[in-house]
Ligand SMILES: Nc1nc2c(c(=O)[nH]1)N[C@H]1C(S)=C(S)[C@@H](COP(=O)(O)OP(=O)(O)OC[C@H]3O[C@@H](n4cnc5c(=O)[nH]c(N)nc54)[C@H](O)[C@@H]3O)O[C@H]1N2
Ligand SMILES: Nc1nc2c(c(=O)[nH]1)N[C@H]1C(S)=C(S)[C@@H](COP(=O)(O)OP(=O)(O)OC[C@H]3O[C@@H](n4cnc5c(=O)[nH]c(N)nc54)[C@H](O)[C@@H]3O)O[C@H]1N2
Ligand code: SF4
């Protein structure tokens with residue numbers, strides 16, 4: 001068998017090797033050594049899929065003779081991870097071990113005139129919620145309730161909410177993340193990119209990454225495929241104002257001026273058409289609007305783009321040729337967190353158009369057609385028809401949004417004279433909205449207008465501090481969940497089952513939702529007392545069983561059709577109005593938007609201010625891992641990256657503590673250490689998202705580093721689909737910072 005590359009090495013890509021990789025390798029290698037001594041392979045193991053991020057890798061949890069979790073590793077059969085977990089997944093056991101976890105239900109109450117939480121039994125907490133929801137439904141209608149969710153429990157609470165009479169179910173992974181990408185690609189190809197992304201990176205000959213920092217963005221399978229592609233000689237073009245880890249592995253690094261990517265994309269389109277580098281047969285056979293596009297980009301030359309992007313014309317031409325020569329095995333990566341400047345759907349349209357010209361959609365080394373295993377749904381009574389939904393708060397707007405907007409529901413919770421759709425109750429499951437939605441003042445105003453806020457979480461995060469009732473869920477290592485059925489090259493399912501008993505007085509979301517349904521008179525919608533019963537029933541219909549899945553963890557099915565890629569000359573009808581790939585978008589035009597993307601300039605920082613940009617660190621996921629004992633060992637605070645030229649002007653030194661002050665006069669709650677580096681442009685500063693927690697109950701991460709969300713008070717809404725552009729904020733420095741006392 002070929003020797004497998006160690007995943008950790010992948011995270012140590014290039015320059016990052018010196019800065020990120022070494023501590024990562026040494027510290028993980030240490031635990032791995034200790035663990036191997038125990039020969040974990042002979043230990044008892046149970047299957048799971050990881051909940052440390054939303055790539056959902058399937059793996060095994062090994063336990064020693066004392067029943068202690070010893071190691072979590074990947075399942076070899078799993079397409080998401082190919083047997084290898086990332087550092088965060090390996091460290092997932094820290095979520096279980098964290099002594100700061102929520103332990104029992106809590107209800108907001110008053111003591112000596114002060115608000116506080118008191119411990120409650122599950123019965124009391126759930127009765128309290130059911131009673132409140134009933135009153136709210138009688139007074140305002142059940143449609144006034146909303147569910148914010150990110151993670152597995154969403155399905156159960158979603159079922160409950162729909163049974164109750166509300167369809168306002170939303171996740172921040174849309175309007176704060178990949179929404180514009182899905183809308184831009186659906187407008188072009190009639191289909192979205194989905195998650196995991198349908199990118200055939202392993203066979204790509206050229207990969208273009210536009211602010212998509214694979215390697216720091218540690219979505220497992222993609223990073224592995226990128227590493228394989230590099231081994232096979234693929235070239236990477238990275239467009240990023242920051243010298244990211246992947247930039248160091250790239251043939252070209254284009255340190256673009258932030259907020260100008262659309263100009264670069266249009267100039268690339270110009271060159272590709274002008275020099276005939278596009279896939280002419282493909283364009284002729286499958287696309288609509290080529291002549292309009294050609295006319296549209298006629299004057300968008302590299303020289304034009306140079307003045308906007310600061311990228312030299314010859315580099316724009318050279319990189320366009322690089323893509324053209326690799327066509328169709330070239331991916332202009334759609335990215336994932338794409339809510340940047342408010343014109344994001346149009347930027348992603350340009351990305352989609354570029355891929356269409358290069359003929360990469362439906363081609364090997366480009367984009368494949370994923371398939372998803374279909375799991376039978378169980379019979380339950382019909383849901384009531386809601387009288388209204390979140391869209392009523394935005395008449396005529398965001399028609400192309402195919403999912404509910406978390407930020408939209410938040411906005412529509414603040415009562416105004418024009419809006420009669422104000423929400424009165426939120427159930428928040430597995431999303432730390434305070435750190436997740438931009439404009440914290442707005443989020444808090446919405447929360448203060450609520451009659452009921454229920455938070456289901458594992459940790460005492462910021463959002464729990466605002467709850468009326470806190471329901472402690474057990475971690476993914478202590479529960480069953482529905483089988484994972486994500487789209488991939490082959491249809492596949494993965495099982496999650498408990499490796500250990502729930503700690504303290506915590507419960508799985510399924511149990512919570514079902515018990516609540518009983519109190520609300522909606523138990524008919526949860527016919528299975530235990531999730532295992534439902535799983536076994538579903539699995540048997542699919543030709544497997546719970547027993548089998550406990551042994552194998554992952555099961556792969558054959559594809560229904562042999563259509564991973566287009567066949568040569570195949571006739572294809574795309575799900576667009578014209579049945580073609582729309583270079584000219586009829587759907588956008590019908591909604592009154594530009595049918596072809598246009599560059600419009602964005603605001604620039606004033607003298608003494610720098611654009612605030614943010615991203616991921618390989619060993620953390622948003623704010624959810626900041627207190628994880630295993631992962632804080634690897635990184636326990638963020639630093640603000642500042643260009644040496646700027647640092648010199650301000651007299652800053654490495655590791656000096658400073659405060660950041662944004663354009664609206666908002667000061668970072670906590671100070672942050674300076675990191676002086678050539679790896680960031682002089683007009684921007686950079687920090688990792690997920691730090692600067694102000695919940696004292698999280699003992700390891702309280703006051704460590706700064707929160708980008710604190711400073712993102714200005715939001716540029718995407719008029720097409722309502723995404724929240726968050727990179728139009730600017731900060732300056734305040735040098736009067738003092739160490740935070742924990
Ligand atoms: N400023 C800023 N805002 C951002 C981003 C950014 O980079 N910067 N990124 C955006 C993006 S791309 C996304 S996808 C979103 C992500 O936003 P969120 O999904 O809100 O991410 P987290 O902040 O990690 O919050 C996850 C919450 O789930 C809890 N949790 C963890 N495991 C479980 C579990 O098993 N059960 C339950 N019930 N709860 C659990 C955690 O304790 C935490 O409170 O944020 C968006 N917002
Ligand atoms: N380790 C880890 N991996 C993760 C996650 C995590 O929390 N931790 N979260 C996952 C999720 S839900 C998501 S959505 C993804 C997000 O990951 P990605 O979509 O890959 O990246 P972002 O975090 O949006 O972008 C960060 C990069 O954009 C660059 N950038 C900033 N402004 C501009 C600009 O104007 N133009 C260009 N070209 N670049 C710019 C920044 O310098 C930075 O390198 O990561 C996923 N993977
Ligand atoms: S990429 Fe890492 S954190 Fe995300 S699901 Fe996979 S192992 Fe878990």
Ligand SMILES: [Mo]
Pocket residue numbers: 173176177178336337
């Ligand atoms: Mo995301």
